[in-house]
Amino acid sequence: xxxxxxxxxxxxxxxxxxxxxxxxxxxxxxxxxxxxxxxxxxxxxxxxxxxxxxxxxxxxxxxxxxxxxxxxxxxxxxxxxxxxxxxxxxxxxxxxxxxxxxxxxxxxxxxxxxxxxxxxxxxxxxxxxxxxxxxxxxxxxxxxxxxxxxxxxxxxxxxxx
Amino acid sequence: xxxxxxxxxxxxxxxxxxxxxxxxxxxxxxxxxxxxxxxxxxxxxxxxxxxxxxxxxxxxxxxxxxxxxxxxxxxxxxxxxxxxxxxxxxxxxxxxxxxxxxxxxxxxxxxxxxxxxxxxxxxxxxxxxxxxxxxxxxxxxxxxxxxxxxxxxxxxxxxxxxxxxxxxxxxxxxxxxxxxxxxxxxxxxxxxxxxxxxxxxxxxxxxxxxxxxxxxxxxxxxxxxxxxxxxxxxxxxxxxxxxxxxxxxxxxxxxxxxxxxxxxxxxxxxxxxxxxxxxxxxxxx
Numbered sequence: 001x002x003x004x005x006x007x008x009x010x011x012x013x014x015x016x017x018x019x020x021x022x023x024x025x026x027x028x029x030x031x032x033x034x035x036x037x038x039x040x041x042x043x044x045x046x047x048x049x050x051x052x053x054x055x056x057x058x059x060x061x062x063x064x065x066x067x068x069x070x071x072x073x074x075x076x077x078x079x080x081x082x083x084x085x086x087x088x089x090x091x092x093x094x095x096x097x098x099x100x101x102x103x104x105x106x107x108x109x110x111x112x113x114x115x116x117x118x119x120x121x122x123x124x125x126x127x128x129x130x131x132x133x134x135x136x137x138x139x140x141x142x143x144x145x146x147x148x149x150x151x152x153x154x155x156x157x158x159x160x161x
Numbered sequence: 162x163x164x165x166x167x168x169x170x171x172x173x174x175x176x177x178x179x180x181x182x183x184x185x186x187x188x189x190x191x192x193x194x195x196x197x198x199x200x201x202x203x204x205x206x207x208x209x210x211x212x213x214x215x216x217x218x219x220x221x222x223x224x225x226x227x228x229x230x231x232x233x234x235x236x237x238x239x240x241x242x243x244x245x246x247x248x249x250x251x252x253x254x255x256x257x258x259x260x261x262x263x264x265x266x267x268x269x270x271x272x273x274x275x276x277x278x279x280x281x282x283x284x285x286x287x288x289x290x291x292x293x294x295x296x297x298x299x300x301x302x303x304x305x306x307x308x309x310x311x312x313x314x315x316x317x318x319x320x321x322x323x324x325x326x327x328x329x330x331x332x333x334x335x336x337x338x339x340x341x342x343x344x345x346x347x348x349x350x351x352x353x354x355x356x357x358x359x360x361x362x363x364x365x366x367x368x369x370x371x372x373x374x375x376x377x378x379x380x381x382x383x384x385x386x387x388x389x390x391x392x393x394x395x396x397x398x399x400x401x402x403x404x405x406x407x408x409x410x411x412x413x414x415x416x417x418x419x420x421x422x423x424x425x426x427x428x429x430x431x432x433x434x435x436x437x438x439x440x441x442x443x444x445x446x
Binding site for chain 2: 001003005021022023024025028044045046049052058059060061063064065066068069112115116129130131133134135
């Protein structure tokens with residue numbers, strides 16, 4: 001039985017129309033159908049945060065949303081968000097502070113960091129750590145990531161952005 | 162693709178949703194925020210024939226003040242509830258519990274009603290609505306009925322919802338003068354399910370607990386009201402002797418399960434520590 005459905009959405013500003021099986025997750029759709037492989041797949045049950053993307057401006061887990069649910073939505077991935085320059089300061093701070101090693105978690109962490117700073121650029125360390133609690137990094141030990149976010153936040157709060 | 166195949170439906174009205182629930186019976190699963198259902202689908206712990214996505218049902222995401230209190234729509238996103246300015250005033254217990262529910266990127270999708278209908282025994286919100294004596298509004302084809310929160314949670318992932326019924330909103334009665342709320346929990350990592358959580362809603366008068374509602378999560382099959390402990394602290398000033406007596410009474414209230422995260426003994430110990438912490442904060446300024 002063919003259960004597939006046609007969906008149309010925008011991904012990084014580009015209109016997309018595809019037929020998908022209902023059981024296809026949003027992140028697998030982005031990776032396999034659209035070849036946007038910046039969103040990574042880790043645990044596939046919402047714990048690791050590697051698959052984080054934005055849907056209608058909200059941070060979501062790409063593994064905990066079906067592609068069919070994104071029908072009519074505005075989806076943004078790390079490729080799109082990095083491409084507009086929106087997080088250039090965060091990317092730079094991550095590089096300067098050695099906040100990434102293998103890079104598996106980095107796209108999800110950058111998007112999460114951007115949301116944390118969007119809500120409050122003057123965020124303190126405890127709040128940053130609470131905000132990052134849903135993103136696992138197995139390389140850095142988090143300290144450098146927290147530093148990088150504080151650095152970018154200080155730049156924005158100081159009006160240098 | 163990890164889930165087993167299923168048919169996807171996105172009803173536009175409650176009537177359509179009732180039709181689908183009738184058509185598929187136990188083979189149909191309601192998809193709200195999906196932050197519990199999607200992991201279960203991905204792990205094939207759930208293999209429904211049909212997924213009924215209620216996310217676009219109109220009017221179920223509002224948070225509003227009504228004569229009967231604060232009414233929270235079942236589809237209100239947890240993040241919206243957390244950030245709602247009326248929450249801190251009209252349901253401070255829920256406002257305090259909200260940051261403990263999952264993570265930033267799960268609260269943006271996860272719904273208030275979904276967490277209640279899921280009835281995970283370690284979830285925060287079931288304990289809160291029991292402590293607040295909230296009313297659960299449940300829709301079915303024949304109309305809407307109201308179920309007191311204390312009668313809603315029946316066991317692990319089990320509620321009073323009958324086949325064909327959908328939780329549509331929750332009414333939290335107005336906070337009466339003198340009542341205070343504290344929520345706290347102990348978990349190994351922030352955002353993990355609580356090893357022990359406590360939703361306390363009490364009337365505090367002249368530095369003493371006058372009326373107490375103490376509801377624990379993570380220590381039973383459903384939210385557990387600690388009635389023996391409530392009896393010990395009610396009408397008393399919380400000196401170290403009373404707190405110790407309350408801790409002993411708590412032994413009789415709780416029979417926590419052991420699992421991979423914590424033994425029964427550890428959960429009992431943590432519950433006592435949490436009780437002292439929460440009660441002290443409650444009567445303090």
